[in-house]
Amino acid sequence: MRENGPMTRESAPIEDWYDGAYPARTTAKLFSDQRWRLAGAAAAYAVKHSPVWLMPVLTAEVIDIVVEKRPLSQLWVVAAIMAVVIAQNLPLSVLYIRWLSQSVRTVETNLRMSLARRLQELSIGYHRRMSAGVLQAKIVRDVENVVEASRQTFDSTMGAVSTLAGALVLTAVRTPEFLPVFLVTVPIAAGLVFATRRRMKDRNAAFRKQVEAMSARVSEMTHLIPITRAHALENRELDRLDGTLVGVRDAGIRLDMLNGRFGALAWITFQLLSVACLIGAAWAAYTGTFDLTPGDIVMLSSYFMQLTGSVTVLMNLAPVITKGLESVRSMADVLSEEDIEHNDGKMSVPAVDGRVTFEQVAYQYDDAAAPAISDLTLDVPAGETIALVGPSGSGKSTVLNMVIGFLRPTSGRILVDGQDMAELDLRSYRKHIAVVPQESLLFEGSVRDNVTYGSKDLSDEVVLAALSDANAAGFVEEMGGLHAVIGERGSRLSGGQRQRIAIARALIRNPRVLVLDEATSALDGTSERLVQQALERLMAGRTTFVVAHRLSTIRGADRIAVMENGRIVEVGSHAELVASGGAYAALSTSS
Ligand SMILES: Nc1ncnc2c1ncn2[C@@H]1O[C@H](COP(=O)(O)OP(=O)(O)OP(=O)(O)O)[C@@H](O)[C@H]1O
Structure with missing residues (x-):
């Protein structure tokens, strides 16, 4: 670990500290300049998203007002609160999008700029070895993957975490007996992610290699077109391309299958859990084990759905994050490559005579x-x-x-x-x-x-x-x-x-x-x-x-x-x- 003060770290160019061996840490560092904007975005999200966990409580109130025949005026108060809770979503969404977009787009631009800068410093030998197509794929596709993965992770995590937190707090207040349900879901989710993590990483790496091989092939093919056509070798070139395309297809199918199995398994596990919770709450109310109103059962049922929904969203991030981290590793081929021309600090020649x-x-x-x-x-x-x-x-x-x-x-x-x-x-x-x-x-x-x-x-x-x-x-x-x-x-x-x-x-x-x-x-x-x-x-x-x-x-x-x-x-x-x-x-x- 290098000792870096916050000032020097912020001003040091990305290529000086970029480390593909620790992609998660590197990604966090990429965003460290943006932490205030991200904090603002997180706060705006928490508020804009509050209807999701407030509505079930308000709905429970409405049901209980009806069932318990409370004064009608209470209904109008609840209606007014609902309207405010929903209406605030517009201004806060705008704020959220602005701050998130500014940070993500800034990181995107900085990354592309440092890749381009490093390409201008790398030796001509390096450029002869690397295909232009592969380099292009890194600047265009890998940066996009990292940025999209970061955006989705932020968005989904904020959504899931604020829903979970809201549901947790309100359950604790209204029906504390059901709190333990929240506690079992998280270890199950973590276990599932952990079990498939290794294979997911390998299959993402295999897929990226195939895509890079394809980029190199396509770039070579377009370059050769005049010669290929002049020698009537179209079919041979297409055959060669076909081999690479098949490679991308096969690696892609293997990756999709793994992601798909993972998604389905997660969905089934959590739906079952959600059903178990609903039946459990109904049983508890019916037998009088806990003192639950009909409103409480409706509320709990919504929260179970939200809980499982949020955990599923978080788990579905696993493939997205794995792909993003793979792209962080991929960019290290350029950003951490040492084969650069070292000019800094050497003697500058103001004039040359020519011997x-x-x-x-x-x-x-x-x-x-x-x-x-x-x-x-x-x-x-x-x-x-x-x-x-x-x-x-x-x-x-x-x-x-x-x-x-x-x-x-x-x-x-x-x-x-x-x-x-x-x-x-x-x-x-x-x-x-x-x-x-x-x-x-x-x-x-x-x-x-x-x-x-x-x-x-x-x-x-x-x-x-x-x-x-x-x-x-x-x-x-x-x-x-x-x-x-x-x-x-x-x-x-x-x-x-x-x-x-x-x-x-x-x-x-x-x-x-x-x-x-x-x-x-x-x-x-x-x-x-x-x-x-x-x-x-x-x-x-x-x-x-x-x-x-x-x-x-x-x-x-x-x-x-x-x-x-x-x-x-x-x-x-x-x-x-x-x-x-x-x-x-x-x-x-x-x-
Ligand atoms: N990038 C490279 N990697 C490995 N060997 C190389 C590379 N470039 C050239 N060579 C080898 O170095 C030798 C000298 O090559 P060079 O290109 O300097 O010859 P040249 O006299 O310019 O040839 P020509 O007149 O055909 O351009 C050749 O044997 C060549 O095969």
């Missing part, structure tokens, strides 16, 4: 048998363009990811301007780099939004200049200017146009270090020239790491590093490498 040095760097992926990079030593002075070439799988992308800081060397060091990257606040370093990936990532929005992504307060002139340097001004003009909308993920643009928008985006950042993964897909001659020209403008004067596929890019580079099996086998300019007659010379004559 990047690899010192005997090795990198091995977590699940890989052999290192992807071994013994890589390379000094790239500021402003140099270095082209990485080599066969597929030789480690080029791994090097790029290390330059961005997505991957940290397993051994060795990478220095930026002589500073070990491990000691830098990578967020400050990355302000000075730009990345142009193979597949340009564009989003739904205007051309301007896409180009300025993340850079604020840029004038139209600056954006237009970047577009013009990227050879994109012409087609942007034709599309309708800076505010023309790019379809989702750039669907309205050609491949070459998308690349040029991505180049403009990189240009506008005016980076010192450029990380470029040249698109492999061939463009037609004109488009190719426009992209090439834009790239040359982008690379000029900046340290550039480029995984190069075009001959012109390779030849234009200051140096070329030829990679094989995670090692650099040759470095030098085009002319030097050709002259030395090594691997590069063999490659360039064969192409």
